[in-house]
Amino acid sequence: MNSDRRERPGPRVTVIGAGPLGSSLAFRLARSGARVTVVERDRPGCSPESETFAWVNAFSKSPRSFHDLHVEALRALERLNSEVGGGWLHVGGSLHWGDGATGNEFEAFETAVETMRAWGARIVEPSLGELARIEPDLDPESLGGRRPVHIPRGAHVFARQMAGAVLRAGVRDHGVRYRRATADGVETAGGRVTGVRLSGGDVVEADVVMVAAGAASAALTASAGAELRTVSRQPGAFLVTAPSAAELRTVVMAPRVSMRSDGGGRVMIGSSALSHLRGDQVGPDLVAETLDAARAHVPALRGVGVEAIRGGVRTVPEDGRPIVGPDPAVAGLYHVATHNAVTLGPVLAEMVADDLRGLPVAALEPYRPRRFTAPPRDT
The missing domain is CATH 3.30.9.10 (D-Amino Acid Oxidase, subunit A, domain 2)
Structure with a gap:
């Protein structure tokens, strides 16, 4: 799909972070019609979260739903690699x-x-x-x-090359805007996000903000009056x-x-x-x-x-599982957090793109942020 972003108005989405997770989100969201801006203080893939063994596998992953998510993750990586190229995915088991x-x-x-x-x-x-x-x-x-x-069925990834290749493809093919700047906080008004405040004082206006900034994510989320349950x-x-x-x-x-x-x-x-x-x-x-x-x-x-x-x-995350979905209290704030961002980033990005379009995504239900605030179920 090579359509100009200006010809297909969609929600203004700002993604904070251009590691493997943030770059994947930006690519998939823009490809599905969103108007995406990526804010990254460094070069793509140069954060400490990208320094990883990056083994893509479903070994010892449980319960079954978590195992299946990792199985699908390799397929998503293969789809993304075929679209953007760059030699960053190595499938050898x-x-x-x-x-x-x-x-x-x-x-x-x-x-x-x-x-x-x-x-x-x-x-x-x-x-x-x-x-x-x-x-x-x-x-x-x-x-x-x-x-x-x-x-x-397994692989490893060169994470820095992946982040760079995916973001470049998003900019080139799907109209992603890339701002090399430090995000200081998430702006809100009336209980919903309005944009991302940069260190120089500029504000990137947004209908939806996704924080994929690794260790900085909790503080950025807190600036919007929300909590990201990472421990x-x-x-x-x-x-x-x-x-x-x-x-x-x-x-x-x-x-x-x-x-x-x-x-x-x-x-x-x-x-x-x-x-x-x-x-x-x-x-x-x-x-x-x-x-x-x-x-x-x-x-x-x-x-x-x-x-x-x-x-x-x-x-x-607090329970070791991804946190993916709208914040229960702050409209327009969408959480995407996981400790294995290289493996799960592309598959979560596909699901998030569908979720943002209002399509049902049953596979995300175990990972919604509301699980931390919902009352315990009777057993």
């Missing part, structure tokens, strides 16, 4: 013989696998020959006799190796480490020990320990050092 991200014991891992099978996921137990074809850089001896599983900003650090001969095709989830390609022979490495640290809290001993664990599985990393330590921030 994942290999598991333990959960390197959380340190779960193998029994819990097996339970998660069986649950996914029961819910219809395709899970393959490759032979050693098949394993060599799926992931040539992996040393099968490092599995310690455990039989790995391959989940073909924490969780840090998470990752190592990125120097260029090597390793070219991982899958996301590798080993018992102590998780690994994926970061492009150009680089490998991004996470671990349970790194998962709650800021980048500046990662010392040389932990770097060496993490590298040793990765090299045990991927021999091509032996002798290869660390090029960067990246630290991201995850803003986590």
